[in-house]
Amino acid sequence: MTAINSRTEARADILKAMAHPARLFMMEELARGERCVCELRELVGTDLSTVSKHLTVLRNAGLVVMEKRGAQVFYRLTTPCVLKFVDCIDAVVRSNAERHLALVR
Amino acid sequence: MTAINSRTEARADILKAMAHPARLFMMEELARGERCVCELRELVGTDLSTVSKHLTVLRNAGLVVMEKRGAQVFYRLTTPCVLKFVDCIDAVVRSNAERHLALVR
DNA sequence: ACACTACTTGGCTATTTTGCCAAGTGTCCA
DNA sequence: TGGACACTTGGCAAAATAGCCAAGTAGTGT
Numbered sequence: 337m338t339a340i341n342s343r344t345e346a347r348a349d350i351l352k353a354m355a356h357p358a359r360l361f362m363m364e365e366l367a368r369g370e371r372c373v374c375e376l377r378e379l380v381g382t383d384l385s386t387v388s389k390h391l392t393v394l395r396n397a398g399l400v401v402m403e404k405r406g407a408q409v410f411y412r413l414t415t416p417c418v419l420k421f422v423d424c425i426d427a428v429v430r431s432n433a434e435r436h437l438a439l440v441r
Numbered sequence: 442m443t444a445i446n447s448r449t450e451a452r453a454d455i456l457k458a459m460a461h462p463a464r465l466f467m468m469e470e471l472a473r474g475e476r477c478v479c480e481l482r483e484l485v486g487t488d489l490s491t492v493s494k495h496l497t498v499l500r501n502a503g504l505v506v507m508e509k510r511g512a513q514v515f516y517r518l519t520t521p522c523v524l525k526f527v528d529c530i531d532a533v534v535r536s537n538a539e540r541h542l543a544l545v546r
Numbered sequence: 547a548c549a550c551t552a553c554t555t556g557g558c559t560a561t562t563t564t565g566c567c568a569a570g571t572g573t574c575c576a
Numbered sequence: 577t578g579g580a581c582a583c584t585t586g587g588c589a590a591a592a593t594a595g596c597c598a599a600g601t602a603g604t605g606t
Contacts, residue, residue: 339484340466346534347527351460356564357453361445373583379444386565388584398537407573407582415533421526422452428520429451432503461594478553491595493554512552512603 353397354418358382359390362411366400367419370412458502459523463487464495467516471505472524475517 354360358380365371365379377387391411394400399418400411413419459465463485470476470484482492496516499505504523505516518524 339486340462343531343534344466344469345462346537347530348460348462348465350530350533351456351465355453355456355460357445357450360453360456361449364449374581377583381444383566384583385567385585389565392584398533398540404572404583409583414536415529417529418526418533420529421523424520424522424525425452425455426448428455428503428523429448431519432451435503463594479551482553487594488596489553490555490597494595497554509553509603512550514553 350397350399350418353393353399356390356393358387359394362387362390363394363399363413363419364422366411366413367416370403370410372408372410374408376411455502455504455523458498458504461495461498463492464499467492467495468499468504468518468524469527471516471518472521475508475515477513477515479513481516 354363361380362371362376365376371379373384373387373391376391377384380387380390391400391402394411395402398414401414403410403412459468466485467476467481470481476484478489478492478496481496482489485492485495496505496507499516500507503519506519508515508517
């Protein structure tokens with residue numbers, strides 16, 4: 337990788353953090369407001385330790401921050417705009433769906 | 442993963458396709474206009490087979506299309522808007538950089 | 547027909563990621 | 577103080593990903 341600069345690498349790292357169904361789902365949920373880990377765990381439906389590790393990934397990427405209040409830990413998005421592009425992603429999803437339909441027909 | 446619907450999974454798949462330095466770099470390059478594989482290979486600097494496989498990933502995600510003209514194969518973006526959100530990603534990158542600086546200080 | 551360029555695909559190993567269980571930390575409440 | 581929550585961290589096995597080499601396909605020029 338010669339011409340790939342560190343800026344592109346940094347961008348890819350952030351995309352990678354978002355590029356998992358459970359993590360993206362949690363981000364979509366956090367876009368609606370802060371949630372504690374137990375709530376996210378309930379929604380995602382995997383082991384608590386798995387949820388915790390996913391949140392660590394998002395935290396390391398700088399996409400979420402945690403705040404401890406009492407025994408609970410609340411997470412929220414640092415930069416909600418990262419979910420805006422979902423509109424465009426969905427355009428790709430839709431055209432993929434049409435493409436598949438076209439193949440079936 | 443109980444509450445994670447197929448739409449979120451489809452979105453994550455597309456993000457995953459973009460979440461690699463070489464692939465993101467190629468998309469950024471394609472945003473400036475179509476390129477043949479040989480040009481991308483030159484820019485990325487890895488083995489031709491590696492570049493080709495990365496392009497297959499992008500193609501399967503519906504992010505690029507290929508067109509054969511003579512002996513060459515040209516690729517172009519299907520949905521250029523997917524790169525728009527880079528502005529917001531960069532906001533995360535910048536705040537991460539500041540965070541690290543703050544830790545050093 | 548033959549070599550040459552421009553790819554794609556198969557196959558392999560090394561690395562990374564994922565998700566579970568178990569164990570540890572910190573807080574609250576009795 | 578002791579036990580129940582609400583997490584995080586360590587460790588591990590299974591699965592997915594990355595990148596190289598080698599081999600195959602397809603056009604191009606001679």
